[in-house]
Structures are given as structure tokens and as C-alpha cells.
Amino acid sequence: MSKFYVTTPIYYVNSVPHIGHAYTTIAADILARYYRQKGDIVYFQTGTDEHGAKIAQAADKQGLAPQEFVDKIVPQFEKTWEILNIDYDFFIRTTDKNHKKIVGEILSLIKANGDIYKDRYEGLYCVHCERFYTEGELENGLCIYHQEKPTFHQETNYFFKLSRYRDKLLRALEDKSDPNYYEILPRARRNEIIGKIKSGLQDISISRETLAWGVKVPWDEKQVVYVWVEALLNYFSGPKIARKDVWPPDVQIIGKDILWFHAVIWPAMLMSAGVSLPKKIFAHGFFTIDGQKISKTLGNVIDPVEVSKKYGIDALRYFLFSEVSFGDDGIFSLKRLEERYSSDLSNGLGNLVQRVAAMVEKYLDGEIFRGYSEVDSAPFERHMEELEFHKAIEYIWSELKGLDQYIEEEKPWRLAKENNPRLPEVLGNLMASIQELNKMIAPFMPETGQKIDEIFGGNKVKLKEPLFPRIDE
Ligand code: MSP
Numbered sequence: 001m002s003k004f005y006v007t008t009p010i011y012y013v014n015s016v017p018h019i020g021h022a023y024t025t026i027a028a029d030i031l032a033r034y035y036r037q038k039g040d041i042v043y044f045q046t047g048t049d050e051h052g053a054k055i056a057q058a059a060d061k062q063g064l065a066p067q068e069f070v071d072k073i074v075p076q077f078e079k080t081w082e083i084l085n086i087d088y089d090f091f092i093r094t095t096d097k098n099h100k101k102i103v104g105e106i107l108s109l110i111k112a113n114g115d116i117y118k119d120r121y122e123g124l125y126c127v128h129c130e131r132f133y134t135e136g137e138l139e140n141g142l143c144i145y146h147q148e149k150p151t152f153h154q155e156t157n158y159f160f161k162l163s164r165y166r167d168k169l170l171r172a173l174e175d176k177s178d179p180n181y182y183e184i185l186p187r188a189r190r191n192e193i194i195g196k197i198k199s200g201l202q203d204i205s206i207s208r209e210t211l212a213w214g215v216k217v218p219w220d221e222k223q224v225v226y227v228w229v230e231a232l233l234n235y236f237s238g239p240k241i242a243r244k245d246v247w248p249p250d251v252q253i254i255g256k257d258i259l260w261f262h263a264v265i266w267p268a269m270l271m272s273a274g275v276s277l278p279k280k281i282f283a284h285g286f287f288t289i290d291g292q293k294i295s296k297t298l299g300n301v302i303d304p305v306e307v308s309k310k311y312g313i314d315a316l317r318y319f320l321f322s323e324v325s326f327g328d329d330g331i332f333s334l335k336r337l338e339e340r341y342s343s344d345l346s347n348g349l350g351n352l353v354q355r356v357a358a359m360v361e362k363y364l365d366g367e368i369f370r371g372y373s374e375v376d377s378a379p380f381e382r383h384m385e386e387l388e389f390h391k392a393i394e395y396i397w398s399e400l401k402g403l404d405q406y407i408e409e410e411k412p413w414r415l416a417k418e419n420n421p422r423l424p425e426v427l428g429n430l431m432a433s434i435q436e437l438n439k440m441i442a443p444f445m446p447e448t449g450q451k452i453d454e455i456f457g458g459n460k461v462k463l464k465e466p467l468f469p470r471i472d473e
Contacts, residue, residue: 001041002041003041003042004042004250005042005248005249005251006028006032006043006044006250007044007046007235007238007249008024009254010047010048010092010234011048012049012055013048013050013055013070013074013077014055014057014058015296017077017081017304018294018302019289020255020286022080023287023320024253024255024284025046026320026321027253029044029087030443030444031384031387033087037439037442043239044088045089045091045092045235045242046081046091047091047092047094047238048077048091049231050066050093050094051094051095051214051224051227053208053211053213054127055069055213057127059213084305084308087446089244090239090242092234092237094215094234099233099234099238100215102236102237104216105218106269107229108219109272111219113273113274115161116161117158117159118159119157120154120157121155122153122154122155124138124150124153125150125152126146126148127151128143128145128146129143132150132153155210156209157226158206158217159205159206160269160272162202162264162268165201165272166198166201168180168268169267169268170194170197172271172277173194179276180271180276180277182279182280183280183281184280184281184282184283185280185282185283186327189263196260197264204226204265206225206226207224207225208224209223211224229265232261235249235252235266235278236270248277249279249280250278250280251279251281251282252281253282253284254282254283254284255285256284257286259283262281262283263281266278282326284327285327285328286329286330287330288330288331288332289302289333302332307334307337310471311338311341312447312468314447314448315468318445319337319340319341321389322394322397326390341468341471342470346466346468346469346470349441349448349467350466350467352404352434353452353467356427356434357455357456357462357464359427362416363423364423364424364427366460366461367459368459368461369424369425369428370432371424371428371429371432372432373429373435375399375437377439379395380392380396380440393444395440396437399437400437403430406430407430412426412427431461434452434456435452435457438452438453438456452467
């Protein structure tokens, strides 16, 4: 039996979760469910990123102490994930005292390895990204993600010798026999990162002296650890706190905006501390709402819980991963969601299940006959291992179409009229194939998977309400 450790980023708690956050989290949940079904020992971790200037500012705005503020927001994340059927194994909060202790321990290891020094620093800081930028990285002097002018900071900080890891990182990315070998996916992003590493790495500041809300640098109480460095360590501290022996992560799912931290800084820190590296880092694309960037200022933030109330959780989960190839950017549109809901779910899967169940009821008295499924799960599994979610879904739906065709060809209603003894066999084959496909559907749509199991899983078919009622009903 093998273990499978999958992570999402930990979310900033300055706002409640939106559709973009739900995207990352559902992707990890799909993988976790898939590997659990295969019998692997799965450990799926998500959580919240609670330190840093951004959180301190948000707390201040509400007149709350940072700790009070985060304690108020975190349950909203937990609630959202519960509603969206996210079945994680551990939820880490960076304000956890054990996490803070482990951060200190790892930093001390990095220091003992000679990779930390003190220096003066000045630069432009975007508080929304929680990172420094050089002039060249800005567009018209503004942060490209937040269209805001970063503020100038000048302070004495501790630095991590990232520059020292250039060759080691390149070897770990390019040489499969390297003990540190790790993958960045999709391939185009990997090449981008390799190109950037080759063009040179600058040491990075890893502490802040003008900020109080954070984890203290173990050897200097006047400084707190830079929030990104601290946050990345959640992936390491989490399993320790949960007492799960699962290190290293098998897949880390993140958005493309935070790839540099995960693909370069994070592995370099682990190398320095003498810890083995994650095996795979997958960067997905960004969703826009009807073509516009998701932002509080534009007022177009879509609450995934609202969407799932109207269309069902599974319809949202299905839409997010069938509409866009995982890795690419995509457009979230409710109109498009409704279209896919009627064509693929209502008229597609839902109708097929209903039709077959009704025929079994009518012609066989509901008696379930064990038939034979010709569905091949190999292509599906290949797509899942490669995180090609949309292709996995396409495969399921093409097989479902095949079943519709089988019905049209065999015409069970005619077999019934003719008293043809092949009738139970034909309906049995349909049920067996639906059951087989349902195993593939379940990680994407857990509720639907369970419902289909209830319909065909016993000795007698249980005809129920339509799986996907028409929206106008
Ligand atoms: N706290 C950091 C992560 C630290 S991990 C050690 C962070 N948090 S975040 O809340 O801002 O974003 C979390 C995730 O949501 C990221 O993977 C990000 O890419 C994703 N998304 C945020 N907006 C998104 C879209 N509009 N579309 C798709 N994903 C997006 O970054």
C-alpha cells in the first residue's frame, strides 16, 4: 500500500473564500478521493495563513487584535469547505503553537548550515502579495496582481542564501537520478522556472523588523520570520502536528501566482535544512469572472457557497474541472455553468441513470441482474495521474454517450415486447457499466456518486428523484 500526501496552499484569512480558492481546494479533494478509492493511505492537508502585514492591517481596520480577527475568520473557511464537500485530513493554522515551534527549529537548521546572514535591505513591498518587487517587475510602477503602488521599506533583515542553490535546484529539476528530483507541472511552467533560475538567483530577505504579527526569529526576538517563509513550512509542520508519517508531499497544488515561492524558495529551504523535497508541484491557471479579474474592489467576487445552493455542489465541482483544462486560465460564467448543467448533467448523466433505473423497474420488477461492463478504466487512470482532470471527465462522458448508443441499438422496450430472454442481460450490462463509470465520477461529484450507488448498489433498483432537476423547475 502506498501513501499519498496532497496539499493546497494555506489561505490568507483577510477575506472569505471565493471561487478561486475553491478551485485549488476542490482539485486537491478530487485527487485525495481518487487515491483513497484506489486504497492508498491518503493525507490531504489544507489550512489558513494567519500572520503577516496584510492580516495585521485587516484586523486593525476592524478594531480587533490580530488573534481575535483570525479566530473570527477561520471558521468561515472551515464552514465553506464543509459545504463544498472537501474531505481533508488535517486543517493547519499557522497560529498553532506547534507550527511556530517547528518553524523556529527549521530556521535554526538553515542557520546552522551557514545559509543565513544579516544585512540592510531596501525595496518595494506589495502588502497584498506579501513580497518585495524590483522596479523591473512592476508595470507603470504598480504591482501587476493588485494594480497598487508597493510601499518603500528600508530595514535590517536576515537573509537566506538562495543564490547558493542555483546549481542544486537545476540538477534536482533536470536530472531524474538526483535524489532531490522534483517535477513542476505543467511543462511550460517548469521551463519558465528553469529559465529564471539559470538567469541567476538573488538572496532573499526572510525576516521583518517592523512587524509584530508573526513568528519570532528564534535567535533574535526583535524580528519576525517573513510570512512566506513561515507559511511554506506549514506543509512540513502539519503532518508532524497531525502525527502522520507521510513526508514528503506527493503533489502540491497551487495557483500560478505563487509558483516561484513553491518551486524555488521552498525546495531551496528544504535542501538547506536537510529535508527531502516534495515530488510534484502543479500550478493551475486563474479564473476570471466573465473575463474580469476577481476582486473585492470590482465587486464581482463569487461566493462558491451561493453557486452551490442554486445548482448543487456537484454541478459547481463538475463545471470548474470540465470547462477548463487544468493548468490553463479560464472564465467563470454562470450562463455557461447553466448550459453545461443542462447538456451534460441533466440531459446527460442524470437522464441516462433515470432511464435505465426506470426500465429495470418496469421490465424486471426492479430486480438487479449482474451484467458485464466493457468500460476500460485505464485511460481514466492515466489522466488522473497526470492531473488532466478535464480529459478524465471527457473520457467518462464519452463512455456515457456510448451507453446511450447501446440503448438505442438494443432497444430494451422492443426486447420486452418480444419477451426476449436477452433483456435482463442488456439492462444488467447497462447497470454494470454505470456502476463502473460511477467510480470515476465519484471523486469529482461525491454526492452524485453516492446517489448512483444507492440506486444500483443493492438487490433491487431504487428509482429516485432526478439527479439533476431542470433549473427552471
Ligand atoms: N497565503 C498564500 C499561500 C501560502 S502557501 C504556503 C496565498 N493565499 S491566497 O488566499 O491568496 O491564495 C490561495 C490560492 O488561491 C492560490 O493558489 C491562488 O492561486 C488561488 N487563487 C486566488 N485567486 C484565484 C483565481 N482568481 N483563480 C484561480 N485561483 C486563484 O497566496
